[in-house]
Amino acid sequence: MSKNWPLWEIFVRSKNGLEHRHFGSLHAADAEMALANARDVYTRRMEGVSIWVVESKHITASNPENNGELFEPAQDKIYRHPTFYELPDDVKHM
Amino acid sequence: MEKDVKNPRSERSRSLEEIFEARIARDEKIEPKDWMPEKYRKTHIRQMSQHAHSEIIGMLPEGNWITRAPSLRRKAALLAKVQDEAGHGLYLYSACETLGISRDELYEQLHSGKAKYSSIFNYPTVTWADMGAIGWLVDGAAIINQVPLCNTSFGPYARAMVRVCKEESFHQRQGYEIMLKLCNGTPEQKEMAQDALNRWWWPSLMMLGPTDDKSVHTEQSMKWKLKRKTNDELRQQFIDQTVPQADILGLTIPDPDLKRNEETGHYDFGEIDWEEFWQVVKGHGPCNKKRMKARVDAWENGAWVRDAAMAYAEKQEKKNLKKAI
Ligand SMILES: [Fe+2]
Ligand SMILES: [Fe+2]
Ligand SMILES: [Fe+2]
Numbered sequence: 001m002s003k004n005w006p007l008w009e010i011f012v013r014s015k016n017g018l019e020h021r022h023f024g025s026l027h028a029a030d031a032e033m034a035l036a037n038a039r040d041v042y043t044r045r046m047e048g049v050s051i052w053v054v055e056s057k058h059i060t061a062s063n064p065e066n067n068g069e070l071f072e073p074a075q076d077k078i079y080r081h082p083t084f085y086e087l088p089d090d091v092k093h094m
Numbered sequence: 095m096e097k098d099v100k101n102p103r104s105e106r107s108r109s110l111e112e113i114f115e116a117r118i119a120r121d122e123k124i125e126p127k128d129w130m131p132e133k134y135r136k137t138h139i140r141q142m143s144q145h146a147h148s149e150i151i152g153m154l155p156e157g158n159w160i161t162r163a164p165s166l167r168r169k170a171a172l173l174a175k176v177q178d179e180a181g182h183g184l185y186l187y188s189a190c191e192t193l194g195i196s197r198d199e200l201y202e203q204l205h206s207g208k209a210k211y212s213s214i215f216n217y218p219t220v221t222w223a224d225m226g227a228i229g230w231l232v233d234g235a236a237i238i239n240q241v242p243l244c245n246t247s248f249g250p251y252a253r254a255m256v257r258v259c260k261e262e263s264f265h266q267r268q269g270y271e272i273m274l275k276l277c278n279g280t281p282e283q284k285e286m287a288q289d290a291l292n293r294w295w296w297p298s299l300m301m302l303g304p305t306d307d308k309s310v311h312t313e314q315s316m317k318w319k320l321k322r323k324t325n326d327e328l329r330q331q332f333i334d335q336t337v338p339q340a341d342i343l344g345l346t347i348p349d350p351d352l353k354r355n356e357e358t359g360h361y362d363f364g365e366i367d368w369e370e371f372w373q374v375v376k377g378h379g380p381c382n383k384k385r386m387k388a389r390v391d392a393w394e395n396g397a398w399v400r401d402a403a404m405a406y407a408e409k410q411e412k413k414n415l416k417k418a419i
Contacts, residue, residue: 013125015123016122016123016124016125016128016249017122017123017125017249017252017253018249019253050125050127077170077174079167079170079171079174079264079268080174080178080261080264081264082263082264082267084171084264084268085171085264085267085268085270085271086271087267087270087271087274088274088342090342091270091339091342092335092338092339093335093339094234094266094267094270094339
């Protein structure tokens, strides 16, 4: 019985100075093959200058069902934003 | 130079270095896996870790007032600010780690006193007004230092600074708002604000670094875009934009020589006591020992928590392994 190649997540830096962004995924037998395949699948038109591959099983994702408890607490913390603080209009450079 | 004995290796590294410098001159970013001169790596580790340490130690003077903030509004704001500073430290430590130094080593350097942090955090916070003065002046000076770093040549540093600067904008405003409230309050409150300005003004000017003629790394740092303006230029910018803000508060800047120069359009200012600055840098400031002790204690007293978390994670892994079998 043949074993399926594992899934890899592909991150590409499109140019120095920018962070690696998630481009998609692909199957490969190992990390080296994943890199080679990523080169062919995602950077055929000079989309990148650097590639990261991470086996998908190593990524732990948050559960959308928990979005309430995870992200809602930030909603009422308006004091984390500059506009919360009232300053006279003639205060400059702030 | 015909007689110059050609050393192929040094020739090669020279040209690598030339290519490298040319990339930076073209405003290209350097990323961790790119070739870089050892000096570039070392300088960046030093500056970024110093910056990270400053964010971490910087939490201590303000943390001092969280439990005694005068209202829930002020407490929430101060807590959020100090929490941001912790975040800034973490962004910077991880950006620093991309250069091949470990978090443990970085902490070791801080705890042993080998690494420095901004000496402004070695001053005490004796009244609530200090929370206002710090946000207004210390974060104000930090912003002036940090904004140009959003365009620095090392990619991870530049990206960390973009996040930091975005978050920093409320810090200064919350501080200024505290000052404003005090200045519009009772005479005692206004006096408290004036006293805080008196104590924080000069150390804030020192925060922007030694004068240009005493600053040794300026030229190299300019080339690598670790600096876009000299210390003296930054200091002038800080003074020019802060004096009108003090006027709005109705406070007096503690410098009898401060005067607007109609010719240059800038403020002339008095002599800075650099002897004090170097004393504090060398460890003789009012709170150096206290800050280091608080930091080291926090680290050591937290050891059992870190160990327990690791032990728990290992236990879970064993459990999952068993399940899989
Ligand atoms: Fe910060
Ligand atoms: Fe900062
Ligand atoms: Fe800040």
